[in-house]
Amino acid sequence: MKFPAEPFRIKVVEPIKTTTREEREQLIKEAGYNIFLLPADSIFIDLLTDSGTSAMSDNQWAGLMLGDESYAGSKNYYHFESVVREIFGFKNVIPTHQGRVAENLLFSTVVKEGDVVPNNIHFDTTRANIEYHNATALNCVIDEGLEPDSLHPFKGNVDINKLEQAITTYGKEHIPLIMITITNNSGGGQPVSMENIKAVSNVAHKHGIPLFFDACRFAENCYFIKEREEGYADKSIMEIANELFSYGDGATMSAKKDGLVNIGGFLAMNDNVLAQKVTNMLILIEGFRTYGGLAGRDLEAIARGLKEVLNEDYLQFRIQQTRFLGEMLLEQDIPIIQPVGGHAVYIDAKRFLPHIPQREFPGQALVVELYKRAGIRAVEIGSLMFGTKNPKTGKEIYPELELVRLAIPRRVYTSMHMQYVSESLGEIFEDRNHIHGYAIEYEPEFLRHFTARLKPV
Ligand code: PLI
Secondary structure (H helix, E strand, O other): OOOOOOOOOOOOOOOOOOOOHHHHHHHHHHOOOOHHHOOHHHOOEEOOOOOOOOOOOHHHHHHHOOOOOOOOOOHHHHHHHHHHHHHHOOOEEEEEOOHHHHHHHHHHHHOOOOOEEEEOOOOHHHHHHHHOOOOEEEEOEOHHHHOOOOOOOOOOOEOHHHHHHHHHHHOHHHOOOEEEEOOEHHHOOEOOOHHHHHHHHHHHHHOOOOEEEEOOOHHHHHHHHHHHOOOOOOOOHHHHHHHHHHOOOEEEEEOOOOOOOOOOEEEEEOOHHHHHHHHHHHHHHOOOOOOOOOOHHHHHHHHHHHHHOOOHHHHHHHHHHHHHHHHHHHHOOOOEOOOOOOOEEEEEHHHHOOOOOHHHOHHHHHHHHHHHHHOEEOEEEOHHHHOEEOOOOOOEEOOOOOEEEEEOOOOOOOHHHHHHHHHHHHHHHHOHHHOOOEEEEEOOOOOHHHOOEEEEO
């Protein structure tokens, strides 16, 4: 069936406001043409992120009422810990209030100045948390992962030769860990195959280097393995997840994605000594070991969400809804990354707006236009997010991909909302020659896309 029907019914509704084009033109100007600086109630359909924007189930809301808010030893922590161990298999489970804190705890414990951390493609917070320690975040994705039209079924795969080369070039003593991001968000939400994970694990362990997963969207990755990789069609998502994590030594997790909650995360690992060091740091910056910056009720919602996300009816709908939006765009010849990823559709802004050079942020230009014309908020994943300056010459270095991400919150929007998005983009595509570029007026030192201010060129 082409039109995916939601495998849930609506019990509570949240009205969304409509605004006029004039109001939106004014609002985006005041926001310095940065959609992160817009008031959210001026947005009709918010596809900024799938992170922390999920609708929780009645079962999760019921779990909130069972929150045990004891400072130490909350029963919700033990429930949370047992669910994480059941799925991920790692011995030590350290709660954090979101994914980047897990990254901060891990990297500030193991990464030293001059180190290198390979990954398929680092997400922006992972990269920033590594670079903060004057270390290098190295991307080793397969070449197909950077080709918008390649139909490789696992475009998130790590290139084993690039990885081996990195170990030879930098030396294993300068590589404190290897990471794999599942699914590969910055490369289009693309999955990594079990075969590739096994191969990376072999390389890592041959050199005595631990392998960690950036596991935010692990269930979606497992669903793709079931759908696309030989030998997994009859396995449950739990079985696939168990096998996948068995090849690693730990994981950072933002539960705001496949935990189906609005806040939460964790760091999990087998190494007890590392866990002890991280726990000391956790107590310094987040809170005690059994709550890590969260309320007991949040831990309960994560425990329940992590089980719900393994449900195949849910995952089938989730992946189909995203694919449905992608296919509607393709029918209008709108250039997108193919195959469609798990949590988002990524528009190739270089080809959508070929008349805007990378120095004028074509992705951001499309994002601004989509808000002005249709009240839809998307996010640029291109020169604004990942552009850096050569420290010696001050010259801008542009990323290979110039994307606009339409991230789909879990269980929030209907397929009809997806049609509205598709039609709006179709109208903009017809009219694309009138769209102009932008220049930066203000930028901070790190993660500039969050607070930069721009002006039309
Ligand atoms: O937003 P956090 O701190 O809970 O999680 C950080 C994070 C880590 N890794 C990956 C792959 C992510 O996608 C990620 C957060 N992603 C966001 C916010 C997103 O919009 O994609």
